[in-house]
Amino acid sequence: MIERLINIDRRIIFLFVAMAVTVPLLAKFTLPVRTTKDVESIFNKIDSLPDNSHVLIAFDYDPASKEELQPMAEALLHHCYQKNVKVIGMTLSPGGTGLAVHAIESIGKQYHKIKGTDFVFLGYKTGVELVMINMGENIYSAFPEDFQGNPTINLPVLEGVESLKDFDYVVDLASGSSIEAWIAFGKEKYGFDLGAGCTAVIGPDMYPFLQSKQLTGLMSGLKGAAEYETLIKRESSAVAGMSPQSVVHILVVLFVLFGNTLYFINKRNR
Numbered sequence: 027m028i029e030r031l032i033n034i035d036r037r038i039i040f041l042f043v044a045m046a047v048t049v050p051l052l053a054k055f056t057l058p059v060r061t062t063k064d065v066e067s068i069f070n071k072i073d074s075l076p077d078n079s080h081v082l083i084a085f086d087y088d089p090a091s092k093e094e095l096q097p098m099a100e101a102l103l104h105h106c107y108q109k110n111v112k113v114i115g116m117t118l119s120p121g122g123t124g125l126a127v128h129a130i131e132s133i134g135k136q137y138h139k140i141k142g143t144d145f146v147f148l149g150y151k152t153g154v155e156l157v158m159i160n161m162g163e164n165i166y167s168a169f170p171e172d173f174q175g176n177p178t179i180n181l182p183v184l185e186g187v188e189s190l191k192d193f194d195y196v197v198d199l200a201s202g203s204s205i206e207a208w209i210a211f212g213k214e215k216y217g218f219d220l221g222a223g224c225t226a227v228i229g230p231d232m233y234p235f236l237q238s239k240q241l242t243g244l245m246s247g248l249k250g251a252a253e254y255e256t257l258i259k260r261e262s263s264a265v266a267g268m269s270p271q272s273v274v275h276i277l278v279v280l281f282v283l284f285g286n287t288l289y290f291i292n293k294r295n296r
Contacts, residue, residue: 029292039281046277050269056261057269064236065253067243068221069105071195077110079194080187084204085129088121091201091225097251097264098223099129099199105258107137112183113145114193116169118157118204123150127173142172143182149173154204158211162190190216199223205232209240223250 072081083102087095106113115130117123127147134145148169151157160168165187166179178184186192196218198208205222213220219242224232226247235241245254248271251264 042277042281043274046273047270050273051266056265057272059249059252059256059265061253061256064244064246065250066257068102068197068245069243069254069257071219071221071242072102072105072109072111075109075111075194078112079109080112080114080184080192081106082114082116082190082193082196084196084198084200084208085115085117085122085126086119086198086204087125087201087225088119089125090121092125093267094225094248094251095199095201095223096125096129097248097262097267098245098254099126100133100262101251101254101258101260101264102197102199102223103129103133104260105254107133107139107144108258111194114148114183114187115146116148117150118152118154119202120150120152123147123173141174142176146178146181146183147173148178154207155211158190158207159215162212162216165189190218193218195219195221197221197223201225201228205235205241209235213240 075081083099083106085099103113113130113134115126117126130145130147131141134141139145149172151168153160157168165184169178172178172181190196190212196208196212198205198220200222201224205224208220208222212218220240221243222232222235222241223245224247226249229244229246229250232241232244232246236244245251248264248267252261252267255261255264
């Protein structure tokens with residue numbers, strides 16, 4: 027019996043995992059999300075900004091990381107628009123343009139925001155560090171036109187902004203190493219406040235930057251996005267996704283414990 031359980035068909039395990047994902051989604055139950063100070067710091071910073079402040083959001087991710095980072099972007103945008111903050115979007119990832127445009131414009135319409143006046147997407151630029159340095163010297167030199175081809179110098183949304191120093195807050199949403207670049211070539215050089223969101227797999231690498239105060243806050247993975255949705259009292263896809271994710275994690279832990287127990291029992295019987 028133990029031998030049969032040890033050599034169980036892996037398709038049965040896959041079936042259990044599939045059930046762990048689908049049942050919570052179909053049952054539509056949600057688990058409580060406890061917020062952390064790292065996410066609260068980003069929320070508090072944006073919440074404290076006066077009307078018509080300028081927030082730069084860098085959509086430095088592609089569709090492969092959409093499930094974790096797009097909910098963060100949407101929650102941030104809801105918060106910014108609720109606070110009447112001017113949103114300036116950009117990306118250093120060629121795959122991020124479509125995701126950024128959809129989020130900025132679709133959520134902007136919900137709050138009756140006007141393109142060019144309340145928000146703008148500057149588009150994609152290659153070069154990463156060079157782009158940051160150029161923006162730090164003169165944003166109109168780095169982005170002479172927005173994504174739609176409009177001259178940025180004439181856009182009301184950028185009134186009062188000459189360089190990175192003039193942004194009231196910068197948030198980088200990243201699936202790669204762009205956060206480190208924003209710290210080294212942006213924040214440290216030009217002195218603006220920087221928050222970040224990242225995939226769960228690179229989250230642990232970012233915590234030293236929180237301790238050194240080089241990041242004011244951090245959202246990590248789907249959990250971070252769910253926390254922000256909870257803080258703005260607008261629960262959406264991230265909060266909904268936490269239930270199946272949590273159930274699957276519990277199931278994996280049980281499988282590990284069960285497998286190890288069977289292994290040691292079988293070893294003792296031999």
